[in-house]
Amino acid sequence: MKIKFQYCPKAEEDIKQIYLAGSFNGWDIRKNPMKYNPSLKCWTLILDLPRGDYSYKFLLNGEDWVHDPGAERFVQNDIGSLDSIKRVKPSRANHGRFSPLQPTLDDRITFYSTKAASLLWRLNGWNSFPQNFQNICPMEKNGRIYKYTLGPFNFGTLPEVVTYGYMFKNGSLDDNKGKGYWLPLDLKLGGKTQDIIIKSHALRSKVSFRIYLPQCYFSTEKSLPLMFLIHGYGGTYKSDWTQQNIIKKIADKYGIILVWPDGNITINRRKVPSWYLNSPRIKNARMEDYIIKEIIPFMEDNYRAKSDKNARGIAGISMGGYGAFYLASKYNEYFCVACSMSAIYNLHIYKQIDALRELVGRGNWSKNCFNVRRLIKKSRGCDYYFIIGTEEGDALEDNLKLKHVMESKKIPHFFQIYPGNHTNNFWLMHIQEMMEYACRRLGS
Known part of the structure; x- marks a missing residue:
């Protein structure tokens, strides 16, 4: 066919x-x-x-x-x-006449029907209709239509998918021929994504990064807050978890410019994860300088990013989570909020990672501090958000040690241990919560 x-x-x-x-x-x-x-x-x-x-x-x-x-x-x-x-060629089925209108989204999700019905729904479930629906709720008449509202949702809990259908008074079930799925996070964006190329002195080459200009950027001349999103080990700035549309929708909501740097550097024609460090032994591997001394001024000069610590944040997962906390604690005068998921914070105990051996070298560990637990003790005026999964072993212990340091130094922070492991599912589950935390701080 x-x-x-x-x-x-x-x-x-x-x-x-x-x-x-x-x-x-x-x-x-x-x-x-x-x-x-x-x-x-x-x-x-x-x-x-x-x-x-x-x-x-x-x-x-x-x-x-x-x-x-x-x-x-x-x-x-x-x-x-x-x-x-x-x-x-799906098998034929009697679905009846499907009569809902498009659901709407705010901090609630409202479903509509032109006929009297009960809404059958399930959050984040992929089972075929009508099996395994968790809820059956009568819809209320409102003028000429019927509606039912889910929510309000707490920040960070908007579902990835709603499986839904309708049960009408005559007992017929309808899921629009299998199309009773709605993806609240897959929404039309009001802003614009651009890929930028600049010549970097810190990396001694032309490099690319991606930005997102929120919807309000095009209707105002005001300067806007800036948020860095940095990817993990093995990721890229174009196809990592950070490209989820929900991140951009939250940026639209708060009016925040997003920046995705490439966390990989080229060494001898090979792409190597940078760990967001200035390498003490490789001259074209100065990622700290690239982000702090080149991207930030570029965004301020060309895209109306605010030149204010209190309007600048950084977030990442895994290697990117380390990078976010490392940069925010070492360059404390540049950031007011840093967020991290599933990260380690003391690179000195992970010296044998291939990229770190190449970037730092044997004789340079004692001369440099790549331990966030030490750097963060002098942090002032920056809020920290970090979470970790229950199944993350040594990394969980590392996170608990960092929390102890923050508590002893009275550093503002949010820390939580959630069920899960070092997976995309874990990060996608909490991405809204993290972004809302950061953007509320940037907008305060």
Whole structure:
């Protein structure tokens, strides 16, 4: 059966090539290039597929994986992101007449129907309708329509997906032919994403980073707060957890400019994780200087970022979480808030990590301090947010030691141990909470 796949880029996306990959081609990232249709302003591809359900994604410019916003269904994959589902010749079913209006979102989610019904719903559940619904709630009449509201949600608890359907008075069940999924976090953004290239003296090369200008940037001449989001070991500034749309929506809400630096550096033509340090032995590996002395002035001069410590924050996970706390404590005069998830804070006990051996070298550990627990003792005027999973072993102990230092020095902080491990699912679960904490501090 001929099946059409289509991706329509957002206005701010600069796309040179898109490949379609999925279960139908073994997730081959080069087998199925898509073609651009100028009249539709979309990329399309038609495949001949037999009956079945197929998971798939689009690969943009060889770097960014995105799901299909118009997909029939979605499934959560092993790393916690969404795969789109294409159903070829689904079995016929009597779904009745689906009559809801588009749900709306604030700190609540409101569902609407043009007919009297009960709302069947489940948060963060991917089970097919109507099995395993957690709640059945009668909808209330409001004028000519019926509605039911979920929430309000505490900060950090907005669901990733709501599975929902309707049960009408005659007993018929309706999930819009399997499309009863709503993704509150996958929303149209009001701002604009840009990739920037500058010549860095600290890294002795041309380097790229990404920024997000919030919606209000284009309707005001005011300077805005600045928030750095730095990725973990093995990640990139383009395709890490930090690209989640919910982060950008929160930036829209508070009017904050986001910056994603590339935390990898080039050494002998190889990409090496920088740990966000100034290397004492490699001249073109001065990541601290790049962020503090080059990106910050560039954003102030070119994008109206506020030149004020109290309007500047930094956050990261894993290696990026270490980098956020390391930079905020060492350069305390630059940041008012730092956030971290699943990080270690004393690199001196992790000397054998390959990248650290290369960056620091054997004879340089005693001459330099890469221990946040020591640096943070002199911190003033900066709030810290850090969380860790219950299954993180030695890293959990490291976090508890840092909390003890903060308590003894009366450093403002929020610390929590949550169930979980060093996984994307853990970070996605708490990303809202972290961003709300940081943005509220920047907006205070």
